[in-house]
Amino acid sequence: MNAIETMDLTRKFGSLTAVDNVNLKVTEGEIFGLLGPNGAGKSTTISMLCTIMKPTSGTAKVNGYDIVHEPGQVRGSIGIVFQDPSIDDKLTGRENMEMHADLYNVPRDVMHSRIDEVLQLVELEDRASDYVNTYSGGMRRRLEIARSLIHYPRVLFLDEPTLGLDPQSRDHIWSYIRDLKKRENITIILTTHYMEEADELCDRIAIIDRSRIIAMDTPHNLKEELKGEIIILQTNNNDRLVDKLLETELADSITEINGELNLKVKNAHTALPRIVELAVSNSVYVDSISIREPHLDDVFMHFTGREIRETGGRALTGMGARIRGSLK
Ligand SMILES: Nc1ncnc2c1ncn2[C@@H]1O[C@H](COP(=O)(O)OP(=O)(O)O)[C@@H](O)[C@H]1O
Numbered sequence: 558m559n560a561i562e563t564m565d566l567t568r569k570f571g572s573l574t575a576v577d578n579v580n581l582k583v584t585e586g587e588i589f590g591l592l593g594p595n596g597a598g599k600s601t602t603i604s605m606l607c608t609i610m611k612p613t614s615g616t617a618k619v620n621g622y623d624i625v626h627e628p629g630q631v632r633g634s635i636g637i638v639f640q641d642p643s644i645d646d647k648l649t650g651r652e653n654m655e656m657h658a659d660l661y662n663v664p665r666d667v668m669h670s671r672i673d674e675v676l677q678l679v680e681l682e683d684r685a686s687d688y689v690n691t692y693s694g695g696m697r698r699r700l701e702i703a704r705s706l707i708h709y710p711r712v713l714f715l716d717e718p719t720l721g722l723d724p725q726s727r728d729h730i731w732s733y734i735r736d737l738k739k740r741e742n743i744t745i746i747l748t749t750h751y752m753e754e755a756d757e758l759c760d761r762i763a764i765i766d767r768s769r770i771i772a773m774d775t776p777h778n779l780k781e782e783l784k785g786e787i788i789i790l791q792t793n794n795n796d797r798l799v800d801k802l803l804e805t806e807l808a809d810s811i812t813e814i815n816g817e818l819n820l821k822v823k824n825a826h827t828a829l830p831r832i833v834e835l836a837v838s839n840s841v842y843v844d845s846i847s848i849r850e851p852h853l854d855d856v857f858m859h860f861t862g863r864e865i866r867e868t869g870g871r872a873l874t875g876m877g878a879r880i881r882g883s884l885k
Pocket residue numbers: 570573575593594595596597598599600601602
């Protein structure tokens with residue numbers, strides 16, 4: 558059975574379509590990522606799947622229950638960690654857990670052992686009697702994850718689970734998520750705008766841009782689809798070299814990130830000597846050259862013609878439009 562299946566799931570806010578005919582299936586036990594920039598429609602998708610918001614059209618099944626017609630059953634079978642923290646500062650960690658357990662009618666006799674179990678999973682058992690206002694951001698996030706698991710949900714929704722956390726806390730959360738999958742055999746659907754996070758954690762990823770799914774596959778296959786390598790060049794005149802490159806077919810796409818040219822080529826061994834030759838014959842000095850495998854950033858750029866975050870990078874060729882046209 559699919560843990561989640563959406564059928565033309567759509568949500569409009571006035572004239573704005575925030576989620577546009579999304580169709581996806583998540584298999585039981587999978588960690589599935591919704592990857593996309595801010596405003597892409599990730600949180601709105603999650604809100605509909607969690608029955609917090611009604612679709613404008615289309616629907617979805619979560620654990621076999623219809624989100625429009627059986628919202629109660631959906632809610633009882635899922636756990637949610639929202640993008641915005643929703644934990645009570647004036648209670649202790651354990652009190653927060655107990656309140657949630659009551660809310661979900663977890664029987665008293667199993668409640669305490671379950672609370673211990675999930676607190677242990679996120680390594681908070683020693684701090685459980687402390688007030689939450691003494692917790693760090695990472696610890697609050699961990700408590701929210703533990704809390705969402707109390708009623709043994711079969712599907713867990715994590716909306717931007719590591720947003721704003723330092724790298725160490727982020728690594729912790731990643732390992733808990735991996736652990737969870739192993740120990741509880743739970744299906745996890747998470748949203749993120751961090752490429753690395755999607756790459757590290759997810760079995761499959763749907764890339765969402767401007768309210769639509771533009772690509773969906775395993776991280777490996779998404780990168781494989783780029784079929785090639787990235788040559789990174791530092792030169793004394795990027796603009797002139799780009800002008801000349803555009804007259805050739807040496808690079809599939811060209812982007813400039815932090816002053817460096819990133820050239821996507823099919824084969825770096827054959828392309829590199831010709832690119833250097835082109836530079837030399839046009840009096841462009843090349844200061845450094847390196848070659849790397851494509852990252853998910855390159856995949857996003859490939860499908861959209863834009864960078865996922867605005868880091869000052871610019872796409873210098875219009876791959877996005879062409880590729881998008883060929884997607885089903
Ligand atoms: N309650 C709302 N009312 C009006 N517009 C909204 C509302 N919620 C989200 N939006 C808009 O819908 C789009 C998608 O938002 P959201 O789903 O939060 O994106 P993401 O989570 O990918 O950053 C954005 O343009 C956002 O401004």
